[in-house]
Amino acid sequence: MRTRPIPMLCGAFMLTLLLALPAFAQELTVSAAASLTDAFDAAKAAFESKHEGVTIVINYGSSGALFRQIEQGAPVDVFAAANPKWMDRAEEAGLVEPETRTDFARNTLVLTTPAENSAGIAKAADLLEDHVERIAMGTPETVPAGQYARESLVMLGYWDTLAFKYIYAENVRAVLDYLRRGEVDAGFVYRTDAMQGGEEVAIIEEMPLKNPVTYPIAIMKESGNKELAARFIDFLGSDEGMAILEEYGFSRP
Template identity: 50%
Template sequence: MMFHRTALKALLALALTLSLPLAALAGEITVSAAASLTNAFQELKPLFEKASPGATVAFNFAASGPLLKQIEAGAPVDVFASADQKTMDQAAAKNLLAQGTRKDFAANTLVMIAPATPKPEFKTPKDLTAKAVERIAIGSPESVPAGNYTRQSLTADKLFEALQPKFVLGESVRQVLDYVSRGEVQAGFVYKTDALIAGDKVAIVAEMKNHDPVTYPVAVIAASAKKDEAGKFIAFLLSPEAQAVLAKYGFREP
């Protein structure tokens, strides 16, 4: 039985390794980052590489929960950037982080959105209880930080259980955004930065309250063989140049 468990874990780690960008195997640092960071981090890539001669970076974007599972299974990750403190706390509790490297580098706002056309008739989360609203997209609360923040907010307003039968669960905040952008649901909950990325396809209906602060921590992974380069990436995220790019996409300083 022990052999089978060990073999299964090894196969899982191999599968996760192969799912990461192949370029990472050639020497770059691999940064596993929350899906909501996709556009900002892609713009930061050439700026970081210019500021750090000889250093290159490959990204792996997904919901924070699945990213943590990949790291725990042994995927070759050098830096982890989460969309919430809870997931990073779990990584720390499992001794996956290099001591003294954890930093907060950005903050965000959770919003309720709807397809821009036709113009949304609802204005508050409570309005979603109306029979006319049948499908609401949220990130899976157990693995997607935006979904957990949504659950916190709706629970505080005593709306979560009433709305739960209408939920369409997304595997990441970007999948939720896609559902709303394509008009497959009547409402959804994403970060303000995601809504801005969608442009005129979605309308921001309301800002959500009564949830944990949406702050983004980043840390070097303890098993990384490239801690110096990984540390340089984190230092770059905190630089005025990187913070200006993050602000361009709607992120705030933590």
């Protein structure tokens, strides 16, 4: 009886395996607000561990920048924004499946300083002091955390008075970096981001807002993997998914 050499057998087996892989491998592309980075990285790992062959690719950025990428045709299956505004824009543009839209988490906006707090800031009113010179926030036009910061400062009557002190950043994580490096006197970030700053960042106080900071999520109309997208969104709303979000400082919607 003729036998095939071991290398040939291995080669034939590997070829069969490679040909079979595309039938099982699935990739889900998620565009998510920068403030979700740590929580979504953990959720991604947990979800992938339960779904063999599934890979989740996450693109993080400011919600406004992500919306513009999607608007320009970026291939995305799921969009998770840091406020309703950009999801509203996506829905109005016909980019999402409206029946899949849901709020999955909440956050709070906080005034923070570098850990040493050399400016001695104890409350928002202290930002008016002359020795406080640099206040960081996300660009309000594209960054939800910046939009919330502007809303809060307008409510307090400080917005125009402090205008010359603002240092704008492309997303909330860039504000956190300014704080960590001590390049600003104060900054506005979400509580979840401040938590990731650890001992390098001090939370001074929670800022007042008209409405809670809510995070909507939805499946894109052009998604080629809507069933898997729905499973990922369901996972985020499950007890396990919510436990991950809460571990990183988010609360239930």
